[in-house]
Each structure stands twice: as C-alpha cells, then as structure tokens.
Amino acid sequence: MESLKDKACIVGVGESAFTRGSGKTELQLMLEASAMALNDAGLKPHDIDGIVGPPLGASAEHFAANLGIEDLRYSAYVQMGGASPVVALQSAAMAVAFGVANCVLVPCGWNGYSVMRVSAGGQGGSGSAPPGPLAATIGAYYLPYGAVAPVQWYAWLATRHMKLYGTPFETMGTIAVTSRKNAQLNPWAYMRGRPLTMDDYLKSRWVSYPFRLYDCCLETDAAGAVIVTSPERARDLRRPPVYISGVAEGHPYPADDIPARPDPFVIGLTFAAPKAFRMAEVTPQDLDFAEIYDCFTYVVMLQIEALGLCKRGEVKDFVTPERIGLDGELPVNTHGGLHSEAHVWGINHIVEATRQLRHECGERQVKGAEVGLVTGWGDFGDGGLAILRR
Amino acid sequence: MAAGTQGEYKLPLPRMRGPAAEFYKFCKAHELRFQRCTDCGTWRHIPRDMCAKCGSFNFEWARSSGKGAVFSWTVVSQPMLPQFAPLVPYAPAVVELEEGVRMVSWVTDVKPDDLALGMPVEVVFDDVTPEATLPKFRRRR
Numbered sequence: 001m002e003s004l005k006d007k008a009c010i011v012g013v014g015e016s017a018f019t020r021g022s023g024k025t026e027l028q029l030m031l032e033a034s035a036m037a038l039n040d041a042g043l044k045p046h047d048i049d050g051i052v053g054p055p056l057g058a059s060a061e062h063f064a065a066n067l068g069i070e071d072l073r074y075s076a077y078v079q080m081g082g083a084s085p086v087v088a089l090q091s092a093a094m095a096v097a098f099g100v101a102n103c104v105l106v107p108c109g110w111n112g113y114s115v116m117r118v119s120a121g122g123q124g125g126s127g128s129a130p131p132g133p134l135a136a137t138i139g140a141y142y143l144p145y146g147a148v149a150p151v152q153w154y155a156w157l158a159t160r161h162m163k164l165y166g167t168p169f170e171t172m173g174t175i176a177v178t179s180r181k182n183a184q185l186n187p188w189a190y191m192r193g194r195p196l197t198m199d200d201y202l203k204s205r206w207v208s209y210p211f212r213l214y215d216c217c218l219e220t221d222a223a224g225a226v227i228v229t230s231p232e233r234a235r236d237l238r239r240p241p242v243y244i245s246g247v248a249e250g251h252p253y254p255a256d257d258i259p260a261r262p263d264p265f266v267i268g269l270t271f272a273a274p275k276a277f278r279m280a281e282v283t284p285q286d287l288d289f290a291e292i293y294d295c296f297t298y299v300v301m302l303q304i305e306a307l308g309l310c311k312r313g314e315v316k317d318f319v320t321p322e323r324i325g326l327d328g329e330l331p332v333n334t335h336g337g338l339h340s341e342a343h344v345w346g347i348n349h350i351v352e353a354t355r356q357l358r359h360e361c362g363e364r365q366v367k368g369a370e371v372g373l374v375t376g377w378g379d380f381g382d383g384g385l386a387i388l389r390r
Numbered sequence: 391m392a393a394g395t396q397g398e399y400k401l402p403l404p405r406m407r408g409p410a411a412e413f414y415k416f417c418k419a420h421e422l423r424f425q426r427c428t429d430c431g432t433w434r435h436i437p438r439d440m441c442a443k444c445g446s447f448n449f450e451w452a453r454s455s456g457k458g459a460v461f462s463w464t465v466v467s468q469p470m471l472p473q474f475a476p477l478v479p480y481a482p483a484v485v486e487l488e489e490g491v492r493m494v495s496w497v498t499d500v501k502p503d504d505l506a507l508g509m510p511v512e513v514v515f516d517d518v519t520p521e522a523t524l525p526k527f528r529r530r531r
Contacts, residue, residue, distance in 0.1 A: 137436055139405035140413075142494050144524055146401070146466060146474040147482035155464030156484050163462075163507045206479075209465035209502070257436050259461070259484040259492035 003279050008093035009241035010388070011234050012041025012227035013351040018190045018342035020113040022221035026057030029223035030107040031066055037225040042238030043103060048227070050074035050101025052088040054108045055081065055345070063107060074101040080249065081378020082293055083268065084108065085226070085347035087249040089386050092228035102233060108347040109223020117219055133256045134379055141257075150295060151208045151216060153258055153380065158210050158298035160264060165313035169210070172297035173201040174319050175332070176214045176339055179294065182326060183336025185364035190220055191340035215297040217338035224347035226354070242357045245371075246280025246387035248272035258380050268383025269306040269375060277308075280371075280387040284309050287387075288369040289356055290330055291349035293377040294337040303375055303383070331366050346376045350386070357390040401473050403522045409437035416451060417523040420515040424491050426452035435491035456513035457530060458487040465502040485511055485527055499528045 014036025016022070016029045024032075038045060045067035053060035053075060060075035074095045078084040085108045092104035110116060138148060147153060161167050180196035183189035196214060204213040234241035250272030254260055277283060284307065294300045301315040309330070310318035324332040335341045335352035342348060353372045355361050366372075369390070376384040406414050409425075416423040426433045427441035428448045440447055463483035469475045481502040486492045497511055511527035518524055 136405075136407075136410075140407070140410035141404065141436060142482070143402050144404045144522075145482045145494050145496055146469065146471065146477065146480060147464070147494055149470040152464050152466060152470070152482055156462040156482075159464060160462040160507065206465070206467035208467065209479075211464075254442070259494060260435065264462075 004093045004097055004247060005279050006243045006245055007097035008228050009231055009234050009243045010226055010354050011229050011237050011239060011241055012037040013354045014040055014225045015351055016223040018188060018220050018222045020220060022111055022114060026110050027062055030058060030109040033109060033223040033225040034105055034107050037227050040239060041227050047103050048105045050095050050104035052091045052104060052106045053077045055079055055084045057110055080382040082295060082346050083376030083378035083382045083384040085345055085350055086374050086376035086386050087384035089244055090247040090249060093244045093247055096228055096230050102229060104228045105225060107225040108345045111221040112343050113219045113221050137256050151211055154296050154299055155208045155211050156258060157264055157302060162210055167316045171301060171316045171319050172215055173198050174321055175297040175300045176201050178321060178324050179333045179337045179339040182334050182364055183340035186335050186341060189336040189341040190218055191336060211296055217295050218343050220342040222342040222344040224344045224351050226350050240358055242354045243389050244386055245389045246276035248275035249384040252381040255380060267306050267381040269303050272383050272385055273307045276385045276387050282371055282387060286371050287330060287373050288371055289334055289366045290332050290373040291353050292332055292375045293346045294333055294339050299377055326364060334364050334366060349374045353388050357388055399518045413437060417515060417525050422454040422456045422513045422525050423451040424454055425449045433489045433491050435493055455488050458485045458511055460505055460507060460509040460511060461486040461492055463505050481505060495525060495527050497527045
C-alpha cells in the first residue's frame with residue numbers, strides 16, 4: 001500500500017445538542033452523538049468494531065459496553081488536545097485500510113461549560129492546565145508566573161507575530177466576525193441569532209492581550225461522533241461516502257514547552273500539512289472550504305500560514321471578509337466554528353466538512369463543494385489535518 | 391516587588407519535582423543555571439535527561455549571565471486562577487537569555503504596556519517564601 005489516500009471514508013456523523021448545562025455525563029452526550037452517526041450511516045451499533053476513544057470523559061470500552069460491541073477489534077487514543085479528533089481519522093483510516101477493523105467510531109465531547117470551567121468548580125478545559133506531559137512544564141515553570149491557560153500561552157505567539165509583522169487586530173476580528181456571520185445560517189449554532197460586528201469585537205474586554213473576549217471560542221456542553229469505514233463497505237450505506245484523501249499529524253518541537261522552540265511559528269501543522277496535501281494530490285488552491293481549528297482567532301491565522309495558504313507574516317493580507325466569507329475564494333469555518341457554533345474539540349469541524357461535501361448545508365452550503373480541509377490544534381500546538389473529498 | 395507579593399505569599403509556588411527541584415535550588419542561591427551538555431556544549435531549558443542535539447546523557451548546571459531580552463509577552467486581564475486576581479493586569483513574559491535558552495517570567499519594573507520585543511533585561515531573584523525563590527527580570531539599561 002503506497003498511501004492512505006481514499007482508503008477510508010466517513011459514512012456517518014452525529015452531534016448532541018450544543019448547550020450550557022447539558023445535565024448529562026460526557027459519556028451520555030457522546031453516546032447520543034454516536035447513535036445519531038450510526039443512524040446517519042444506516043449502521044447498527046454492532047457493526048462498529050473499532051473505536052478511537054476520546055481524549056477525556058470515557059474509554060473505548062465504555063462505548064463498547066453501551067453499544068453492545070462484543071468483539072472490539074481495535075481501540076486507540078490520540079492525546080493531542082483539540083487536534084485529537086482529526087488525528088483520530090488517521091488512526092481510523094489506518095485500521096480500516098489494513099483490515100484491522102471494518103467500522104471505526106470516533107467520538108468526542110465534554111461538558112465544557114457546566115463542569116470543566118474553573119468558575120464552575122472544574123479543573124478547566126480552555127481555562128487551565130491539561131493533563132499529561134504539559135502538566136509538568138506548566139506546574140514547574142509557568143504556574144508561578146500565572147501563565148496557566150491556553151489564552152495566555154497562545155497569546156505569546158500572537159503578540160510576537162503582531163509586533164514582527166504588523167498584524168492588526170482587525171485580522172483577528174475578521175476571523176471572529178466571519179465565524180459569527182456563518183453561524184447565523186446554522187440552526188445548530190449556539191450563537192445563532194446573536195450577530196457580531198467588527199466594532200463589537202474591537203470594543204470587547206481584554207482577556208489576555210492581545211486576545212479580547214471575542215478572540216476566544218465558546219465554552220459549551222457538546223459532543224460529536226464520526227464513523228469511518230472502507231469504500232467497499234460504504235457502497236450499501238445510507239449516505240454518499242466522504243473520502244479521507246489526505247491525513248497527517250504533526251507536533252511542534254519541542255511539544256512540551258512553547259518558549260524553547262527555535263521558531264515559535266513552526267507548529268505541528270507545519271510538519272503535517274505538506275504530507276497530507278501530497279497524499280491527497282491536491283494543492284491549497286484546490287480547496288473549496290477550510291474548517292480551521294479556532295480556539296482563538298490568532299490560532300486560525302497561525303495555521304493559515306503553517307498550511308502554506310499564504311507566506312509568513314502575510315496573513316493580514318490573506319484574511320479578508322471577501323476571501324474567507326461563504327461566497328469567497330476559501331470559505332473558513334462555514335458552521336461558525338468553535339467561536340460561534342460550539343466548542344466540541346473540533347469534531348464539529350469534521351462533521352461540518354462532511355455535511356458540506358454531501359451538500360446538506362442549506363443556506364450556508366458552499367456551492368459545488370468537492371474538496372475540503374479540516375485542521376486540528378491542541379495542547380501547545382499539536383496539529384493535524386484531513387483533506388476530504390466527495 | 392510585584393504587587394500582591396507582600397506579606398503572606400498567596401500565589402502558587404512552582405512544583406519542584408525532579409530536575410525542577412535542581413533548577414530552583416540554584417535560584418534559592420541566587421544563581422540562574424541551566425543544563426548544558428558537557429559533550430557538545432548545547433544549553434537547554436526546560437531540563438531534559440538527554441541532549442537533543444548529540445544524544446548525550448552528560449550535562450552540567452551551567453551558570454547563565456542572567457542577561458537577556460524580551461521575546462514575547464501577554465497581559466492578563468482576566469485571571470484564570472483566583473490567586474492572581476489582585477495582580478491584574480500582569481504580564482507573563484518569555485525571556486531569551488544570552489545563552490539562547492528561553493524561560494517564562496515577569497519583568498518586574500516595566501508596565502505591561504511598555505514591554506517591547508528585544509527589550510534588554512537582567513535576572514533578579516525574589517525570595518517569595520523561605521523555600522522558594524523565583525527568578526524574575528528587570529530592565530537592563
């Protein structure tokens with residue numbers, strides 16, 4: 001086998017309601033999304049024989065026990081924060097391509113508002129230290145100086161970019177305003193009915209300079225699920241398959257400390273993007289839309305440069321309302337993203353890309369969409385991407 | 391001394407386990423030291439078991455000049471931990487030392503709005519508790 005290109009496809013997607021107060025466990029939310037994905041595909045729970053489990057909230061075995069999967073042939077986890085769901089597609093595609101499993105479920109979700117927030121008594125999601133290798137770095141070297149949250153760490157990158165390249169706040173604002181505009185056309189979006197202007201953006205309060213309130217994504221209770229199988233198995237299923245044409249992961253170096261990086265703008269996606277584009281045999285110019293992980297506005301801009309959509313320092317010229325809007329050359333975050341749809345660790349970006357490529361998106365449909373990009377970003381800049389096609 | 395550090399020290403202390411305990415032991419002696427490979431001479435921070443350049447397990451804790459420059463910063467207006475609330479706005483900064491390593495710290499005598507890329511700084515030591523000393527920086531003129 002030369003590559004994973006088109007060796008696996010997404011055949012089912014599902015999402016829980018996006019709320020602030022689900023009243024359910026994370027496992028419940030993810031099981032609901034999984035059941036919707038199964039129904040979407042026309043598969044039965046017992047058809048699932050592989051699970052790439054979520055980075056938190058439940059194990060693959062919890063899913064197997066609930067879904068009645070007696071012979072779970074493949075289970076794995078991806079610990080890359082918000083890059084986990086898109087990188088899970090790589091694991092799922094490998095498992096399917098080599099016949100290790102036939103149908104792989106990728107669930108992800110959390111009570112990001114009602115349980116995880118620091119102010120709700122939680123350990124924090126977007127608000128404090130994640131577990132794993134980062135915890136040691138944070139606890140020993142960042143914590144005493146009050147740098148404990150993603151909004152603070154990623155701000156170091158944004159500040160430097162703004163000062164070196166003259167990147168204006170309005171570029172970040174364009175990301176926020178465009179996401180919110182797209183969300184107005186998305187019945188699932190948490191921020192539907194609440195438009196945002198550039199003036200609103202520029203007047204919003206500081207959280208951690210250079211990030212204002214509207215540079216930050218939502219905190220929501222939400223889950224999503226995706227089902228991956230082979231093109232052969234997809235033939236007699238309910239929906240047209242969406243092919244995983246290119247997929248790759250990447251890690252910044254070193255991954256466990258942001259200040260130590262020789263070039264702070266070299267992120268996981270910098271390594272991953274060329275591999276995925278090569279695998280898919282497409283160029284950035286071939287993309288009909290891009291769902292770019294948007295925990296913070298600048299993180300979208302950082303990824304746009306890392307993807308090679310524009311050169312280093314030129315994102316201020318690339319990101320215009322005309323280009324990234326729904327009718328533009330490269331619509332970005334057509335569902336509203338983490339900013340305006342919901343924070344579902346980016347699995348909602350995969351769900352949206354799938355629906356766009358199935359031409360199911362109604363008012364926000366990108367006309368004639370054939371090829372789309374999904375990225376993930378997590379922890380201190382881990383990254384992944386999938387290039388999907390119908 | 392930064393606001394909020396007088397009297398009983400209420401901010402979180404560094405978790406001093408493993409090599410972090412070594413790093414802060416030197417800080418307590420008012421010495422800023424980083425690991426340096428004794429085979430190829432490469433400086434590193436955060437501490438590691440191996441030299442990422444040459445693969446050696448051999449290193450020393452070599453003394454830094456303590457001189458560096460501001461590499462980047464953020465200005466926190468909304469503290470994520472309640473202990474930091476009395477300090478806002480405060481500015482966690484990344485400082486690049488002359489030896490090439492970078493670390494997170496504060497520049498104590500510069501207002502957040504006055505920080506700039508490349509601003510020359512030098513280390514100062516803040517004995518925040520009898521057990522813990524934090525390396526901080528001040529403007530170098």
